Amino acid sequence: MPPRKIIIDTDPGQDDAVAILLALASPEEIEVLGITAVAGNVPLELTAKNARIVCELAGRPEIRVFAGCDTPLARPLVTAEHVHGKTGLDGPDLPDPAMPLQDTHAVDFIVETLRAEPPGTVTLCPLGPLTNIATALARAPDIANRIAEIVLMGGAYFEVGNITPTAEFNIYVDPEAAAQVFASGVPLTVMPLDVTHKALVTGPRNDAFRALGTPVGRAVAEMTDFFERFDKDKYGSLGAPLHDPCVTAYLIEPEIFTGRHINVEIETTAELTLGMTVADWWGVTSRAPNATFMGDLDADRFFALLTDRLARL
Template sequence: MTRKIIIDTDPGQDDAVAILLALASPELQVLGITAVAGNVPLALTELNTRKVLELAGRPDIPVYAGCDGPMDRPLVTAEHVHGRTGLDGPDLPDPQIALQEQHGVDYIIETLRNTPDVTLCPLGPLTNIATALTRAPDIKANIREIVLMGGGYFEGGNITPAAEFNVYVDPTAADIVLRSGVAVTMIPLDCTHQALTTAPRIAAFRAMTNRAGPAVAELTDFFERFDKEKYGSDGAPLHDPCVIAYLLRPDLFHSRLINVTVETQSPLTLGATVADWWRVTDRAPNVTFVRSLDADGFFDLLIERIATL
């Protein structure tokens, strides 16, 4: 049986690769994709989502624009990482796929009220997901799991010393999701920083004869320049595809059920995700926290699937 998922995203080069991986995996049924403001403003994230679907030849997947800013603070974006468009790198044409008229949050609520056993896959700030949970708490009954990319503990932050970008953009939303009682799996920086786009791995995408493979190579060519300079690493971490890979091959990942709490008040550590990995508090476990992955297995999966598009 296929696993029903809704992807919530703010593309972003790594978001684009995650979407392509999901579409290339017959084990997953992508019911729809909702866009949220994050890496770039909403007008670009919804456009970029439609560009990626067109690249994959999947006009059948509906795209919805969701929230254009965080729940209670100004929007912070990341053009310094992803470029002016959010998908700098390849020249992707304007899409023919239309944007749906329904608001993304309304789509999430309506779908979950009518469809059981759905996994939510947030790849950006959690604004859409938290808004849906706040407006319609009854939808929790039909959420199988929330598997998200966000947070970090042992690696610290990537937008501030303490905070990972997706959580920092909307810490209130992240706090709502983690306190919701829904099963949550968090793929944090601690895991994603092990999924590096080395030269041989990018070469494998560039050598593909389809459109998607070379486009992934061009996306990562642009994306990795920032992280190579920042971290002195051999490549860039492909954060968001780890969410989809976790659904497909959980055996590639090492995790532990622990308590994770989001800092929502401190100006110094706003957006920090405090992970009780060693279980030194009495706070109840609420998150499956993924700390590491088999990077070679992850890229083998990614290369195998993107080649089929």
């Protein structure tokens, strides 16, 4: 099989960085056509910068990075420096990027790429708020039928919320964009908190990253050293959950994950549940399924894959 062509839409974020590194370390399975930045974990200026920092860390300065939407569709931007630090990549000491930011807007790049590539050959991989993806679909409705699949990190069903009692951060930041994407008819595969909270970087797993003895291995270990403090304090967990690398791992070894094809609706109006992914896990409504929501993963296989691939960079 030829490599799967993807566009990574991202708001780095330490876990976004690891997801990008995993993709760039897996050219047999994944061809990264470009990386589009969106405001989310930190403002757009920093997410666009961080995406380029990660490409250079991976030794891939030829990857094109495009800046996209700097605010959600209908709301003020909510960021997550309390999790990721003021830069979004706090932890390792990484140099500013030398590679340029592309002049084209990220939304234009998404639309132009989907129109240029054969239908059904490009997968979109959003790792942050869905603003860029929703904007592209609204601006160019014809691209919906050209997208092979959207594989995204966001939402929850049993775990419920990490930014509010009922909402996961990526969906909460731009619920209107999420609602548009989930209603688009494009095949969706979703990595919710229920899965990503099982992808925990325990001490031995982080030691394995550091033991690679490479700049990438050390940087990933230092990212998770920083990132884990929030989840240890909040959840009493054993380490940092690697949310976004679940998206990339699914593209490489989908059998690591199990889930259900269900209906998922996005709450956009209720004050207490704004941004909630209302997931009909038990099939109690008559609403048609619109997303494959993952429910579990083989964590040992996930970390074996991740460590093996990071060793290549």
